[in-house]
Amino acid sequence: MKSSIKKSSPWLFIGGLLLLFVLSILHLYQGQADYTIRTLMTEVWYEGNVQNIVLGLRLPRVIIGILSGGALAVAGVLLQTLTKNPLASPSTLGINSGAYLLTVIAMVFFPQYIGDYPFVISFLGAGVSAVLLIALVGRVMEPVRVALTGMIVALLFSSITGAVQLLFENETNGLFLWGSGTLIQLDWSGVKFxxxxxxIGLIIALVLGKSLDLLSLGDDLATSLGQSVNRVKAFAWFTAILLSAVTVSVVGPIGFIGLMAPHLVRLMGIQGHKLLILHSFLWGANLLVAADVLAMWIQPGQEIPVGAMTALIGAPWLMYLAYKTGKRQTRGESRLGSSLLPISYRWILFGLFGLTIMIILVSVSYGAGSFFTFQDWLDKSFNSPFVMQFRIPRILTAFLVGMLLATSGLFIQAVLRNPLADPSVLGITSGGGAGALIFLVLFPAVSIQFLPIAAMIGSSISITIILILSWKTQWQPILLALMGVAVSAFGSAIIQILIVKANIGVAPALAWLAGSTYAKGWEELKLAGIVALITxxxxxxxxxxxxxxxxGDEVAEGLGVNIIMTRLLAIMLGVCMGAVSVSIVGTVGFIGLLAPHAARRMVGFEHGKVIPVSLFLGGILLTSADLIGRIVLAPKEIPSGLVVALIGTPYLLYLLRKI
Incomplete structure (x- = not known):
């Protein structure tokens, strides 16, 4: 078996080189300047426009694609071995997001250093992500839990990055495309750097090859064979972070190459880390160059982020790997939030009602054109056209959408008995966002009243895929959440491509991706009110x-509950509420996670009490997020979705430690 692999290995490598050559020629052929392959091959040798375009712009882009794809693939090999996790890669473990976050922060607050030390800054950010991940998961690196923790860390860093970009739009101008991953090169400086x-990273990885072979057998066995396990791990972590950081510093955070390439090579039968690293470098380069070729073919003359294309390809691959890994998981029943408040249910409702009134009154009073005294509020608020036309409908819309999102999350958590279920975690919001944007871009002449239906179709497709793939594990919580993150990545990639295709501005695009209650008026309030009154x-x-x-299902069936029909109807209702919310405020997340959990901590598990409390808490959360976003850095606004995400992602990490 080993001899046959060794014999086939050179041919696989040669085949990969030939494919890379073909892809590179296709890549050089594509571009805004329309040249035939024959023209390129004949005129590239002579001074002129063709030579300047090919050698100055297109060839550096191909070379940086080869180097970056190879680097990400090798980093993926190292991370998968270190964590003993087939789902590990620089993107799924949050390393790329950490590098990108620190780069954006440096660009805003320390611009004098970003030009001279981009790699150092990216390396520090990637290192912080790796240390945070190790601290959160501990020594027991359960594959699905590690991957989900990494992707939640990535969500947290992405939320902070989005907030910084929106608050400092001028300083971060031009980062939207780079932040989605792009191979654009204006000269050879990126390649040379x-x-x-x-x-260096590739050489270190190859030198570590034999040690990694021993490490893959287990720490105890490797130690008994004389290997310094901690030293090997330290060098391997350093190399993975090095390769990830240098890639982010030149092409931005590109995901899934480090996940796909090593698995593709293993499927070819390649064994042993030296061969695995060499072949992964080659096939990582092939994947990234092919993704860029596909991006330019889809939209000639307009730049589509290559990171979005790799996500379109890689997210289904992540779902497949999660499915294979998750089949070995057992369903863990988890009833979080059993500590009750020592207050009667009636007083809790009364307190929440009072808090709701207070939040709404404060929200009406503060912002642009604030009223600083109660008498000012009485005299001017309802007589102010601005307040009546803009602020009041915005606040009430935020409250109603928060109620809908909370109920949506509660329904899905209840019927799946999954504490991690939430419209954002399970891909409902990103699927709805993708469906809504597809409708807006492809059918601009159709009435906007059909937008919620388009969002509902997108959300329904997302949740259906997730539920089918996780059926055999009985919707095991962590696996279901990881599936949802993969679907969310796929939906977000579609959204990014459509934003570029529709030529939406950077600030509106970021606000849509984050979720915002900005400029919501009476029409949005009417839609939210009708849906709330029905659902x-x-x-x-x-x-x-x-x-x-x-x-449990057996007890429920014994008591006459039709489990399948109840689940189907509840999920349909939850998807409907989540999709309508997306069509109104964009992809706001975590309300459906936070509100039901907080409600259970207040009143226990009796749903007759949990549902009303969740409704109040969901409305209060989104209305408060809207208020905070308006006043913290006024006159600038932070999208309410980002405010909620900054609260929701740490809480999701907390839940993971409890399950």
Missing amino acids: SIFFIL IPLSLLFIKKFDVISF
């Missing part, structure tokens, strides 16, 4: 069934 570090009373019909289902 990165090639040294990438070659919230319907939710009360599920109270007893949810209570019974919480004891």
Whole structure:
């Protein structure tokens, strides 16, 4: 078996080189200047426009694609071996996001250093991400848990990055495309800068090859064979971070190459880390160059982020790997939030009602054109055209959408008995966002009233895919969440491509991706009100069934509950509420996670009490996020979705440690 692999290995490598050559020629052929391959091959040798374009712009882009794809693939090999996790890569472990975050922060606050030390800054950010990941997961690196923790860390860093970009739009101008991953090169400086570090990283990885072979057998066995396990791990972590950081510093955070390439090489039968590293470098280069070729073919003359293309390809691959890994997981029942407040349910409702009134009054009073005294508010608020036309409908819309998102999350958590279920975690919001944007871009002449239907279709497709793939594990919480993150990445990639295609401005694009209650008026309030009036009373019909289902499927069926029909109807209702919310405010996340958990901590598991409390908490959360976003850095606004995400991602990490 080993001899046959060794014999086939050179041919696989040669085949990969030939494919890379073909892809490179295709890549050089593509571009805004329309040249035939024959013209390129004949005129590139002579001074003129063709030579300047090919040698000055297109060839550096191909070379940086080869170097970056190879570097990410080798980093993926090292991370998968270190964590013993087939789902590990620089993107799934949050390393790329950390490097990008620190780069954006440096560009805003320390611009004098970003030009001279971009690699050092990226390296520090990647290192912080790696240290945070190790601290969160501990020594027991369970594959699915490690990957999900890494992707939640990536979500947290992405939220902070988005907030910084919106608050300092001028300083970060031009980062949207680079932040999505792009191979654009204006000269050879990026290649000259990165090639040294990438070659050093590749050499270190190859030198570590035999040690990594021993490490893959287990720490105890490797130690008994005389290997210094900690030293090997330290060098391997350093090399993976080095390769990831240098890639981010020249092409931005490109995901999934480090996940796909090593698995593709293993499927070819390649064994042993030296061969695995060499072949992964080659096939990582092939994948990234091919993704860029595909991006330019889809939209000639307009730049589509190559990172979005790799996500379109890589997210289904992540779902497949998560499915294979998750089949070995057992379903873990988790009932979080059992500590009750020592206050009666009636007083809790009364307190939440009072808090709601207070938040709404404060929200009406503060912002642009604030009223600083109660008398000012009485005299001017309802007589002010600005308040009546803009602020009041915006605040009430935020409250109603928060209620819808909270109920959506509660429904999905209840019927799947999964504490991590939430419209954003399970891909409902990103699927709805993709569906809404597809409708807006492809059917601009159709009435905007059909937008919620388009969002609902996108959300339904997302949740259906996730539920089918995780059916055999009975919707095991961590696996289901990881599937949702993969679907969210796929939906976000579609959104990024459509934003570029539709030529939406950077600030509106970031606001849409984050979720914002900005400029919501009476029409949005009317839609949210109609949906709330229909769906919230319907939710009360599920109270007893949810209570019974919480004891398990067998008990529920024994008591006469039709489990399949109840799950189907509840999920459909949850998807409807989540999709309508997306069509109104964009991809706001985590309300459906935070509100139900907080409600259970206040009143226990009886859904007759949990549902009303969740409704209040969801509305209060989004209204408060809208208020904070308006006043913290006024006159600039932070999208309410970002404010919620900054709260929600740490809480999601907390839940992971509890499950």
